[in-house]
Amino acid sequence: MLDLSSFKGFFGGHRILVTGGAGFIGSWLCDALVELGAKVVCLDNLSSGRVDNIKHLLNSGRFEFVNADVSSWCAGEGFDVIVHGASIPSPEDYMSRPVETLLSNSIGLLKLLENARENGSILLYMSTSEVYGDAAIIPTPETYYGYVNPIGLRSCYDESKRFGEALCMAYFRQYNVDVRIARIFNSYGPRLDVNARYARVVPRFILQALRNEPITVHGDGRQTRSFTYITDTVAALVMMLAKDTVRGEVLNVGNPKETSILELAEKIIKLTGSSSKIVFTEPRPDDPRRRCPDIRRAKELIGWEPKVQLEEGLKYTIEWFRKCV
Numbered sequence: 001m002l003d004l005s006s007f008k009g010f011f012g013g014h015r016i017l018v019t020g021g022a023g024f025i026g027s028w029l030c031d032a033l034v035e036l037g038a039k040v041v042c043l044d045n046l047s048s049g050r051v052d053n054i055k056h057l058l059n060s061g062r063f064e065f066v067n068a069d070v071s072s073w074c075a076g077e078g079f080d081v082i083v084h085g086a087s088i089p090s091p092e093d094y095m096s097r098p099v100e101t102l103l104s105n106s107i108g109l110l111k112l113l114e115n116a117r118e119n120g121s122i123l124l125y126m127s128t129s130e131v132y133g134d135a136a137i138i139p140t141p142e143t144y145y146g147y148v149n150p151i152g153l154r155s156c157y158d159e160s161k162r163f164g165e166a167l168c169m170a171y172f173r174q175y176n177v178d179v180r181i182a183r184i185f186n187s188y189g190p191r192l193d194v195n196a197r198y199a200r201v202v203p204r205f206i207l208q209a210l211r212n213e214p215i216t217v218h219g220d221g222r223q224t225r226s227f228t229y230i231t232d233t234v235a236a237l238v239m240m241l242a243k244d245t246v247r248g249e250v251l252n253v254g255n256p257k258e259t260s261i262l263e264l265a266e267k268i269i270k271l272t273g274s275s276s277k278i279v280f281t282e283p284r285p286d287d288p289r290r291r292c293p294d295i296r297r298a299k300e301l302i303g304w305e306p307k308v309q310l311e312e313g314l315k316y317t318i319e320w321f322r323k324c325v
């Protein structure tokens, strides 16, 4: 992981709210912020997050857990920094709970922006590469408008994140709230939910490989994604909080190395030494064909680029999954 210790001066003593803090990215971010001296309030309704991800922080003296839904929660206090990550990110999960997905990125976010407005806080919004939909420009720069089906099965996620970004920018322009938006591309690593009913592609393939079961690839597997190891994702989020250059900005946070799903499956079979065979299943609705970020803006504004290569990150992740299954 990038050495973030130079940011201790910025975070020391800050009171920071992390919504979705018991989830995958949120819990790694809580770890980093507590380590940097911040006092963290983690808000999560545990719909996909787990207490296991944060239990090591509970006695740190700088960490508090609130079990609540962000869309109905009343803060009753202010924060120096708010990070909004509470959302349902796994496609099958958000397709089966589209209303909750829309609410956490609209009403939930609205409440947090009002809180930030009243207290002069920084608000970092965890958006997604899915705002680009099936992008026509690869690598995709932040200036690309997106090609998204507004009423398709994925729209509850894609469009709610697009609305969330628009709401952040409205608060920035109209009320001068210090908003920052991270468009995150597939992040992976330890703590991805092993027991999820609908696991995301990296944990699903690893589990199938470790169990020597068929690896299920949707479509022909030639669709590409950008896989970013969790420590790189978290480093970008920390840097976005600490650097004023990103006030009112949106940044792609992803690995510029494009990898096909088939290539990912083959790498995982090799790294686990599995006897699994690849099987092809029906394509997912509105599944983007290619996804790869242009990260020149992140390099320029915060000096960030990912450090961990896919094979290395997969090895750490597989090691962790072996202990869990």
Ligand SMILES: NC(=O)c1ccc[n+]([C@@H]2O[C@H](COP(=O)([O-])OP(=O)(O)OC[C@H]3O[C@@H](n4cnc5c(N)ncnc54)[C@H](O)[C@@H]3O)[C@@H](O)[C@H]2O)c1
Residues within 6 Å of the ligand: 019, 020, 021, 022, 023, 024, 025, 026, 043, 044, 045, 046, 047, 048, 049, 050, 068, 069, 070, 071, 084, 085, 086, 087, 088, 089, 100, 104, 108, 126, 127, 128, 129, 183, 184, 185, 186, 187, 188
């Ligand atoms: N992991 C990725 O590759 C990725 C990619 C793009 C964007 N994102 C975004 O990053 C954020 C974190 O994703 P993640 O991968 O850590 O997923 P995750 O499911 O592990 O974490 C999301 C957390 O939010 C909580 N949550 C969901 N709805 C809530 C609600 N209404 N109120 C309170 N808590 C709620 C869940 O319990 C969970 O702990 C999400 O906003 C997601 O959209 C993630």
